[in-house]
Amino acid sequence: MNVRILYLDDDAAIVRLVQKALGRSGHTVIHAEDLDAALQHLGNDAFDAIVLDHYLSNMTGHDVLNRLRAEGIVLPVVYVTGSNEAQIAIEAIKAGASDYVIKTVGDDFMPLLASAIEQSVANAQLRLAKERADEETRLAKERAEALLAEVNHRVANSLALVASLLRLQISNSENDQVKAELSETQARITAIAGMHRSLYTSDDVSRVEMNIYLSNLLGEIGGSLGNPDKVIKLSFDADPISLSADRAVSVGMIVTELVTNAFKYAYPLELCGEIRVTLKAVGGNEALLTVADDGIGIEPNSKPKGTGLGSRIVKSMSAALGPGLQYRNTHHGTIAEVPIRIVP
Structure with a gap:
C-alpha cells in the first residue's frame, strides 16, 4: 500500500525522521508546519491520510480537527501526542480522529505510526466502498x-379496460342471469385493479x-351494484393496516364477494338496509x-345460492389468510368474520 500522507507538525526534525522511516x-x-500550509496542500494535492500532532505553536490538534471538519475534509486523521494523558486521545477521537x-x-x-496510518486508510477505503455500494443499492x-x-x-389500466368492456356487455345483455354473472365478474376484476x-x-x-384500498373498492362496488328500487347503505371503518399485495388482493376479493352477496340476498323484501364492513x-x-x-340471515350449512363460485373464492382465500371464514351467531342478519394474519 503506497499512502500519501500530510504530516502537520511544527517540529521539522521529527517529520524528517518520519519521512525517512x-x-x-x-x-x-x-x-x-501550520494549519494554513496544511489547507493549501490539501487544496492543491491529493492525500490518503493526515498525521496531526497535538502540540502546535499557535493551537492544538483539537482546534485543527474542528477546522478540518468545518472545511468538509473527511480524510482519516492519525493523532500524535507526546502526552500520556488518555483524555487528550479520547477528545481527539471524539473530534473525528x-x-x-x-x-x-x-x-x-x-x-506503530505506520500501522495506524495503514489501518486508518484501509478502514476509510472500506467505508467509501460501503457508501458506494449502499448508494448503488439505493439507486437500484x-x-x-x-x-x-x-x-x-x-x-390497473388494462383491468379497468376489461371492466369497462364487461360493463358495456352488461348494458347490452337482455338476460338477467347473464347480467348478474357479468356484474360479479366485473366486481372481481375491479377488486384486483x-x-x-x-x-x-x-x-x-x-x-x-x-x-x-377498501374504501375505494367499496365505493366502486356500491356504484356498480346499486339497485334503483332499494336504498342500501354501505358503511366502512378500518384501522390503518398495510398488507402485502397478494394478501391485499385476497382481502379485496373476499370483501367483494361478501358485499355482493349481501346486496343480492340480505334484503329481499325490505326497501332499505345497511351493510357494514370493518377491518x-x-x-x-x-x-x-x-x-x-x-x-x-343465512341458514348454517346451507347450500350457496347461484353458481357457488363466490363461496368457493371466499373459503379458499380466507383459509390462506388465517383460520378461515367464520359466521358469528346473531339473532338477526349475518355477520361474516375473516381473521387475517399480518405478515411483515
Whole structure:
C-alpha cells in the first residue's frame, strides 16, 4: 500500500525522521508546519491520510480537527501526542480522529505510526466502498420501484379496460342471469385493479394501505351494484393496516364477494338496509375483517345460492389468510368474520 500522507507538525526534525522511516515502506510524507500550509496542500494535492500532532505553536490538534471538519475534509486523521494523558486521545477521537499514537523516543513509535496510518486508510477505503455500494443499492431499489409502479399502473389500466368492456356487455345483455354473472365478474376484476392502483399511487410499491384500498373498492362496488328500487347503505371503518399485495388482493376479493352477496340476498323484501364492513387490528400481527348486515340471515350449512363460485373464492382465500371464514351467531342478519394474519 503506497499512502500519501500530510504530516502537520511544527517540529521539522521529527517529520524528517518520519519521512525517512515511512519512505522505506513506499509511503510519501508531505510536511506542513501550520494549519494554513496544511489547507493549501490539501487544496492543491491529493492525500490518503493526515498525521496531526497535538502540540502546535499557535493551537492544538483539537482546534485543527474542528477546522478540518468545518472545511468538509473527511480524510482519516492519525493523532500524535507526546502526552500520556488518555483524555487528550479520547477528545481527539471524539473530534473525528481515526486513531492515535503516543510519541515516544523508543523504536516502537515508527512501526506503530505506520500501522495506524495503514489501518486508518484501509478502514476509510472500506467505508467509501460501503457508501458506494449502499448508494448503488439505493439507486437500484428506486429503479426497481419505479419499474414496478409502472407495471402496476399498466396492469390497473388494462383491468379497468376489461371492466369497462364487461360493463358495456352488461348494458347490452337482455338476460338477467347473464347480467348478474357479468356484474360479479366485473366486481372481481375491479377488486384486483384497485389493488394495483393502490400500489402505484403509494410510496411503498410492495404493500397496500387497506383502509384506503377498501374504501375505494367499496365505493366502486356500491356504484356498480346499486339497485334503483332499494336504498342500501354501505358503511366502512378500518384501522390503518398495510398488507402485502397478494394478501391485499385476497382481502379485496373476499370483501367483494361478501358485499355482493349481501346486496343480492340480505334484503329481499325490505326497501332499505345497511351493510357494514370493518377491518380492525386485534393484536400485534392480526386483524379481523367483518362484513355484517341486518337482513334475513343465512341458514348454517346451507347450500350457496347461484353458481357457488363466490363461496368457493371466499373459503379458499380466507383459509390462506388465517383460520378461515367464520359466521358469528346473531339473532338477526349475518355477520361474516375473516381473521387475517399480518405478515411483515
